[in-house]
Amino acid sequence: AQSVAQPEDQVNVAEGNPLTVKCTYSVSGNPYLFWYVQYPNRGLQFLLKYITGDNLVKGSYGFEAEFNKSQTSFHLKKPSALVSDSALYFCAVRDDQYNFNKFYFGSGTKLNVKP
Amino acid sequence: GAVVSQHPSWVICKSGTSVKIECRSLDFQATTMFWYRQFPKQSLMLMATSNEGSKATYEQGVEKDKFLINHASLTLSTLTVTSAHPEDSSFYICSARDLASITNEQFFGPGTRLTVL
Numbered sequence: 001a002q003s004v005a006q007p008e009d010q011v012n013v014a015e016g017n018p019l020t021v022k023c024t025y026s027v028s029g030n031p032y033l034f035w036y037v038q039y040p041n042r043g044l045q046f047l048l049k050y051i052t053g054d055n056l057v058k059g060s061y062g063f064e065a066e067f068n069k070s071q072t073s074f075h076l077k078k079p080s081a082l083v084s085d086s087a088l089y090f091c092a093v094r095d096d097q098y099n100f101n102k103f104y105f106g107s108g109t110k111l112n113v114k115p
Numbered sequence: 116g117a118v119v120s121q122h123p124s125w126v127i128c129k130s131g132t133s134v135k136i137e138c139r140s141l142d143f144q145a146t147t148m149f150w151y152r153q154f155p156k157q158s159l160m161l162m163a164t165s166n167e168g169s170k171a172t173y174e175q176g177v178e179k180d181k182f183l184i185n186h187a188s189l190t191l192s193t194l195t196v197t198s199a200h201p202e203d204s205s206f207y208i209c210s211a212r213d214l215a216s217i218t219n220e221q222f223f224g225p226g227t228r229l230t231v232l
Binding site: 036041042043044046051090094096101102103104105106107108 | 121147149156157158159161164206208210212218219221222223224225226228
C-alpha cells in the first residue's frame with residue numbers, strides 16, 4: 001500500500017528564515033511524489049513533484065524538495081520564508097502502478113510564518 | 116496549466132435535501148475524475164473514482180447510494196449528496212486526470228463547501 005507521513009502538525013518559522021516541512025513515504029514500485037498547498041477554504045495548489053530524474057526538485061513560489069531514496073523522504077524546503085507562505089501543506093504519493101493514479105495524502109502540516 | 120472548476124463553490128442546504136456538485140475540466144478531457152472530502156483541519160480522503168461512461172468505484176466505507184456519482188461526458192462529473200445530514204457537511208474537492216497526458220497529470224478543483232443545517 002502507498003502512504004505518506006507528515007510527522008509535524010505545525011511548523012513555526014520567522015519570516016526570512018529557512019523552512020522545512022517533512023514528509024516520508026512508503027510505496028510499492030516507483031514513487032511519484034507531490035507537494036500541494038492549501039489556503040483556507042480553497043482547493044489545492046500544485047507546488048512541485050518528483051517523478052524521476054534529479055533528486056532536487058524546484059517548484060513554484062521558490063519552494064524545492066529533495067527526494068531521498070535511502071531515507072524515503074521528500075522534505076519541502078524554502079531558503080527564506082514569507083508571511084504569505086502561511087498555509088496548509090500536503091505531501092502526497094500518486095499510485096500509477098496499482099491503483100489507477102489515485103492520490104494518497106499525508107495528514108497535512110500547518111505552516112505559520114511570523115513577521 | 117489545465118483548469119478544473121467546481122460548482123457551486125459553496126452551498127447551504129436543509130437536512131434531508133439533496134445537493135449536486137459539478138466538477139468540470141475546462142480545457143482538457145478526463146476519462147477519470149476523483150472525488151475527495153476534507154473535514155476541518157484534516158487531510159483529503161478519497162471517496163470514489165469516477166469513470167466516464169461507467170459506474171464509479173467507491174472507497175471502502177463510502178455509501179454509494181448516498182453519494183451518487185455520474186460521469187456522463189469527458190469533461191463533467193457530478194457528485195450528488197442524497198438526503199444530506201449535518202454530518203455530511205464538509206469540503207468536497209474533485210480532481211481530473213488529463214486523458215492526453217502520458218504522465219497521468221491530474222488537476223484539482225477549487226473545492227465546494229457544503230453546510231447542512
